[in-house]
Amino acid sequence: MQTATLPTPVTQPRSAPPEPVGTGVRSFSLTINGAEYELNVAPWTTLLDALREYLDLTGTKKGCDHGQCGACTVLVDGKRINSCLTLAVMHEDHQITTIEGLADAQTGDLHPVQQAFIDHDAFQCGYCTPGQICSAVGMINEGRVKTDADIRELMSGNICRCGAYPHIVDAIRDVMQLNPTAQ
Amino acid sequence: MITYPFQYKRAGSISEAVALLAEGGKALSGGHSLIPSMKLRLNAPDALVDVGRIAELKGIRLDGNELVIGAGSTHGDIASSGLVQQHVPMFAEGAGHIGDPAVRNRGTIGGSLAHADPSADWPAMVLAADATIVVEGPSGSRSIKATDFFTSMFETALAADELITEVRVPVENGARMTYQKFSQPASRYAIVGCAVVKSADGKVRVAFSGVSDTPFRDTAVEEQLNSGQSATSVASGVSVMSDHYASEEYRRHLANVFLKRALNAVA
Ligand SMILES: Cc1cc2nc3c(=O)[nH]c(=O)nc-3n(C[C@H](O)[C@H](O)[C@H](O)COP(=O)(O)OP(=O)(O)OC[C@H]3O[C@@H](n4cnc5c(N)ncnc54)[C@H](O)[C@@H]3O)c2cc1C
Ligand code: FES
Ligand code: FES
Numbered sequence: 001m002q003t004a005t006l007p008t009p010v011t012q013p014r015s016a017p018p019e020p021v022g023t024g025v026r027s028f029s030l031t032i033n034g035a036e037y038e039l040n041v042a043p044w045t046t047l048l049d050a051l052r053e054y055l056d057l058t059g060t061k062k063g064c065d066h067g068q069c070g071a072c073t074v075l076v077d078g079k080r081i082n083s084c085l086t087l088a089v090m091h092e093d094h095q096i097t098t099i100e101g102l103a104d105a106q107t108g109d110l111h112p113v114q115q116a117f118i119d120h121d122a123f124q125c126g127y128c129t130p131g132q133i134c135s136a137v138g139m140i141n142e143g144r145v146k147t148d149a150d151i152r153e154l155m156s157g158n159i160c161r162c163g164a165y166p167h168i169v170d171a172i173r174d175v176m177q178l179n180p181t182a183q
Numbered sequence: 184m185i186t187y188p189f190q191y192k193r194a195g196s197i198s199e200a201v202a203l204l205a206e207g208g209k210a211l212s213g214g215h216s217l218i219p220s221m222k223l224r225l226n227a228p229d230a231l232v233d234v235g236r237i238a239e240l241k242g243i244r245l246d247g248n249e250l251v252i253g254a255g256s257t258h259g260d261i262a263s264s265g266l267v268q269q270h271v272p273m274f275a276e277g278a279g280h281i282g283d284p285a286v287r288n289r290g291t292i293g294g295s296l297a298h299a300d301p302s303a304d305w306p307a308m309v310l311a312a313d314a315t316i317v318v319e320g321p322s323g324s325r326s327i328k329a330t331d332f333f334t335s336m337f338e339t340a341l342a343a344d345e346l347i348t349e350v351r352v353p354v355e356n357g358a359r360m361t362y363q364k365f366s367q368p369a370s371r372y373a374i375v376g377c378a379v380v381k382s383a384d385g386k387v388r389v390a391f392s393g394v395s396d397t398p399f400r401d402t403a404v405e406e407q408l409n410s411g412q413s414a415t416s417v418a419s420g421v422s423v424m425s426d427h428y429a430s431e432e433y434r435r436h437l438a439n440v441f442l443k444r445a446l447n448a449v450a
Contacts, residue, residue: 086289089191
């Protein structure tokens with residue numbers, strides 16, 4: 001079992017974020033991976049940009065920025081969403097979970113889906129992986145998967161440019177303890 | 184990244200949203216059409232009125248012989264609703280094939296109808312179901328028949344200061360219905376989408392998304408089918424779109440194929 005060091009919440013990012021343009025900067029807080037983060041950002045900041053540019057939570061990736069690739073998938077109140085197509089300010093009072101928050105906060109043990117991706121070598125470059133893993137966790141919460149075909153259909157929002165799909169399916173099937181020959 | 188400024192206003196109720204829309208700007212629901220279009224600068228409202236937290240816009244219920252779907256219901260809410268599966272199963276079937284699960288977790292029926300993308304799935308379904316779209320504006324609420332709602336590409340009968348509040352769908356005992364689409368494989372938008380409702384007396388209603396720049400009820404084909412003839416005049420009298428996904432000729436062909444599939448499904 002691998003362990004992960006959880007990043008401590010930062011209120012000041014390492015690098016200076018881009019200055020918000022225009023007026024109307026808003027102050028609000030977001031609950032991410034159980035921690036409160038204060039934000040002073042313009043309302044047009046997407047949740048994805050807030051995570052990456054302002055909060056230093058760069059595990060969540062930007063692929064297309066248009067809802068088409070799933071690299072930016074995070075969980076909001078347990079549901080998987082594309083963080084590139086939602087504004088940060090829309091998520092005050094929501095519970096946001098990113099890839100950084102999936103491992104067990106006490107022990108640092110990886111989430112079973114993270115571990116299965118390692119065990120099954122379910123990635124090549126790894127760029128889509130945080131999105132794939134968050135999406136898989138969301139899909140498992142939805143409770144509708146019975147077969148490999150269901151996994152492929154319900155993971156269809158997460159594109160893998162390297163084509164690691166067969167191993168991604170293997171990893172998820174393993175975590176869900178599904179029968180690989182189930183129809 | 185959105186590269187120009189706008190104001191963000193959050194509405195807590197329908198009346199508050201209507202009041203805020205009267206000051207200008209656009210409603211923001213799931214954001215899954217509006218935000219991409221703002222990133223592409225196809226849309227640049229000065230203000231967004233977030234209607235995503237309005238409880239009155241959520242929920243699906245039966246009201247007499249109508250199924251009432253709140254405009255803020257997500258495609259996912261609709262696909263998984265027992266009431267929808269029981270009374271208007273085509274809506275659950277169609278909603279479950281919009282985009283992918285993350286899109287279905289945010290995108291809403293109200294946003295999709297207001298956006299009126301010619302390739303969106305809801306338009307064909309609400310047309311064939313003979314649904315009514317209820318909207319609220321500064322002078323109160325009004326009901327618009329789906330057949331009067333879509334006016335052209337991305338254009339509807341909705342005024343800028345009006346909010347869609349609910350979609351009312353007649354529940355017909357013994358009706359059979361289906362939505363069949365040929366999807367663009369990446370986005371799953373309809374290259375051709377065909378919705379058919381067959382009433383208990385055997386009469387059909389047929390509507391198409393994706394075929395023309397405005398979704399439409401195909402009344403010429405309905406007349407043929409309802410008088411016992413075969414459907415030879417699919418999409419007659421409408422201009423059929425042609426783009427890099429499908430030429431006009433191919434779309435017309437697909438419209439025929441998907442009508443046949445839909446008719447078989449309700450046979
Ligand atoms: C990757 C991807 C794939 C997709 N695939 C499909 C697909 O296969 N089929 C399909 O049909 N759609 C598809 N969509 C579109 C998706 O269904 C959108 O969610 C939907 O079209 C818009 O709903 P929304 O709630 O996100 O609206 P928003 O983006 O918030 O708003 C869209 C428009 O509607 C207006 N509006 C929103 N709510 C209201 C209201 N209550 N009253 C009045 N006006 C309102 C807004 O002002 C805006 O002009 C896809 C989108 C993405 C990003
Ligand atoms: S970056 Fe959000 S879906 Fe591609
Ligand atoms: S591992 Fe490279 S994009 Fe999926």
